Amino acid sequence: MLVDDDWLKEFLIQEDFKALPSVISVRNLNLWFGSTHVLKSINLEIKRNRITAIIGPSGCGKTTLIRTFNRMCDLDNARVEGEILFDGYNIIGDDVDVVELRRRIGMVFQKPNPFPKSIFENVAYGPLIHGVRSKSKLYRIVQESLERAALWDEVKDRLKDNALSLSGGQQQRLCIARALAVNPEVLLMDEPCSALDPVSTAKIEDLMLDLKESLTIVIVTHNMQQAARVSDYTAFLYMGELVEFGPTSIIFERPREEKTKAYITGRFG
Amino acid sequence: MGNVSQTGNNRRVSGLLNPSRSRRSWVEFLIEKALLAAGLFAVIFVVLIFAYIIYEAVPFFLQVNPLEFFLNIVWRPDSPTNPQYGLLPSLWGSFFITVMALAIAVPVGVVTAMYISQVARKLERSILKPLIEILAGIPSVVYGFFALVVLASVLSTLFGEAVVTRLNALNGAIILAVMALPTIISISEDSLTAVPKEYKEAALALGSSEWETLRNITLPAAKPGVLTAILLGFGRAIGETMAVLMATGNSPLLAFNPLQSILAMTALIARDFGEVAIGSTWYHSIFAVALVLLIITLLVNWVATSVVSKKIGWRIRR
């Protein structure tokens, strides 16, 4: 051996998609708003400790799709048919404990939406409503969550300040910390950077890559570059149909479908 | 080329200097002044009323010691031998019924607002909201008449022996509560509905139940609006005249029993003005009472609007 070859193993080992454990399996999911058929027979596997991006033009149903994963679609008066398997249970159905489901599948929204309370109270809100009463334990959870969200160093001296006094990017990381505080297994992110500047966006993207060590992330984004940067798998949704789903590297280098190609190259229509 | 473009420019410039300019600006000027006049009209009226009331109240304070006015507990201006001008009975009466009215109207109103804004479905909302607005449109004399005839009888059968006078403070308070409800409901409902959907979604996504979300997030966020609603309800109640006049019995006593008759300031003004000789001390004393009432309502309005503006500031910061 002239040169050791270990480094070769480090990159471009195409992992076996089928062998990875799925956290959420979407099977033949259909969704209607009134008489509008919004999601049409979606089949999708969300893999553990991976970032799955859902991309597509506005109105293609991508936000609607992830809102079914934690049943936020209930708020939108949607009619859902099909299966979403999470932890072996079909979470589409009236007998599901939505509160527990939403604790295990957290969500971060498009606009940073901290409560108009202090930073501490924001992060402590989740644990509080789930019954954590001990002050010291709460403090520990808040610190851990803020550390995981890479915000602790910036706010540790001002936990009592109103969360709205933070910058937009910090607010969004606070929202991530708030979601992490209830220790979810999956984090749904609905265009989390669309209201943020490039540096804040980069920080959140770094954060996502750190977080995927410990949880599964599904991100909806209209920013294809962002999907390319952070995700492991990409699903392209168009007019409520799942056009293509696969490893991000392949979707962006050599997509199979004409529609995907047209969308990611910006030559749509 | 340069020449052509220059003549083009010149033509355009001369178009800007059209002679019709002065006429147009004249119209603009007129409209602007007309709008200013309309705006001033209301302000001038407020100032005039205030000035007039002060002007008429001053002679009273020259004749009667203000200390006596504020501390005396007897209101007997018609006594030929020893007229007494004590504000306390009517001031207390106004506060007593207003506070009682709010004690009834605030919980009912806020809960109704919560129901309409958070729980009710579209159909329910489309029925409830107009109904409540109709409640606001009923003339106060109708409320007064209802209190005088129906409510008073119901109360005397309900409380029986305990009722001191048939027309009493509780009777007035209940009818005032009903009258303040539309204000409280519609303003609280607006502010509850105006709480950004994102807060609610964030709380729900963390796994709070609907009730936890309402209690911990929506209601605190709408608090300034609800406070404003309560203050405006207070203003509505303390300034109400006709229904109070008809419902409370109007005896100028310092009564602490809600089932006893009281005299509110508004009712005092309305009642006494019919029988007073213009220019007498009694006449001027009524203006003194009116001045106190005016100051109270202005204060309440000022506090209410400052709370509202704080709320708006908060929204803008978001």
Place this chain on the structure above:
Amino acid sequence: MQVRKRYYQELANLTKSVIKMGELAASLIDIAVLSLANKDASLADKVLTEAARIDDYELRIEETCIQLIVRQQPVADDLRAIISYLRIIGDFDRISDLASNIARITKQTLDKPLIKPLIDIPRMSKLAQEMIRCTLDALEQSKVLECVEKLSEKDNEVDALWYQVYRELVSMMIENPRVISDATDLMLVARYLERMADHACNIGSRLIYMFTGERRKLQ
């Protein structure tokens, strides 16, 4: 707080693997010429198998570059680096192909003794290796300008050696037509080494572009 840590890590790894590929290519030259000088079949075989690994490197580095462009949208010096690497690995690949050619010549002439002792050819080989190592050092330490001087200097030396070898072999062929076949082989080997030096110069130009954004052709 440094952002896009992973992206910069990936870029650094890419640079490292390009350097490793270059080292491998440079060592192949040495082995190839050694196999020729000693008529050693096993060394020649080693060149051929290692050349296959070079192809592997090329494929993977190219794929990494594509992935970085597709996924990270590099700009400015990052973009210049990635584009330069894409072309540099082509040069390395050519160098390893030329080394394989030398190894093949060795294998075809195993039973025949050399028509003359190798003097200039090992010197050319050494120079070509030095040139490649010099570009690799420049890449590793981000110091391109010192390297450029050396590169042109050594390329001139290599060219002079090639001309010397050429004339020497031509005169041998004229003297003794029976050695034409063997002399041609040696001439090809010298030619290959001269080409390798040219590739090293190409790499030098790429590095100038990569580090300064300037386009300069090294001769």
